[in-house]
Amino acid sequence: MLWQERPIRMKEDTIAKIKEETAGWEYMQNLPEEWHGFRLQREPVIGKDKYDLYSYVNEGWHKKVIVYFHEETHEYKVRLKIGLIEFARIEFITGKLSVFEELLTSQFEQLLKDTAQFNPATLSSIVMDLKLPEWQWGRELPLENEGFELFIKPAEPVKINNGSYIVIDYVDFALESSFTVYYNIYRGEFFSEARIWNIPDVNYDFDSNDLQELEEKLCARMPARLQQVRQWAEEQKDDIHYGSN
Template sequence: MEKIIEEVTGWEFLQKLPQEMCGFMLINELMTCGSQYRIFTYNNQNARRSFTVLYDKATKDFLVRTVIGLTEFCDISFITGNLAALEKLLTDRMEKTLWGLARFEPTCLCAQFAAKKIVEWTYAAQLPKQLSGFELFITPQEPFKGLNGSYVIIDYSDFATESNLIVNYNIFRDQFFSEIRLRRTPLMTAEFDAKTLPDLEERLKNNLNPTLEKLRLKLQ
């Protein structure tokens, strides 16, 4: 790790980074967090989105960690084993990636997802903006791609308690499924498992409010 820190500290690319890019503000970190060394972050506090470049001692790779609300994942397109390759990836892709984080672009949706007509789903307009203290953070009209072929299409979050309910659609399984986090601890739920939008609509009508009420009670 010491050699990597020395290499990163003298990395001229860091001196050229703009303080603002696509609405994201630069934070130079250069700090060790466990087995990882955080290099820099572009953060959009109002949108609750960030893009962090780091080195992972366990895997011996440079990585990019993306955060959208309470959802975090590694952007595999930036994984590389050396600083020169990382610089090229960042030069070629970072601004475009930040632009995509800052705004929803329908043309970026894959064909399988677009064919499901989730963005055009009329029921989405009926989803309450607030329920039991949870905010509708992600809507079906503006989903985002997560990991392993899954898109987050609904996210009700309470950021103060770091708790939320997420509904995903997986293009490989052609299935809707949900996740709950209680103070960031994952909880199992099958209340919103569905194969079609009409089925998901029925499950949301029957289960959304009770599920969030139960989650609120667990937080009290």
């Protein structure tokens, strides 16, 4: 099969469909300009397969909540960007704008609240049983490590999708690079991922079945991993900036 480059913009008939369906959409017209610390951005953004209808943003928090149409699945959805990580919230997925409005009306404000400030109620009983918020070693993590900022800490894990939670997230926003530790409730396993200029780089050096094993591996290997991520990001900086010009 010959490789074919994906179009840089979604199909014109999809764009026309979304514009027609959302023209005069009263719910969107009546949205507050500021909501729980976020500012509304009304200007639509059209990408390869996503039509962002609007978003709520707080640049200082590095958080964004986006309401959009996904061409690949032909559904309306909500996705979050927290730090460098983006993910969809499955409870908002629907193919009908009328149903989407009902979901937004009943759940979107709470989503903003939970995104603005950690809500312990978002944690599953499995995560609570791990006693992540009480993990002493996790509470003593440095706020800065090898030039990375501790953006998400174990005391306030963030629920994403597919049963996973972000447990630790060290980020350098200037380099768009990070080191992240996750926990998946279905596999009962901790695992990690780095991002270099927001491109994932996975290894299995931190895979662990419990907090004790994770702590031992983080103590032994995290400093070197952070140094490696920084080195790779610095080495690629000129290429990244050149490619964006």
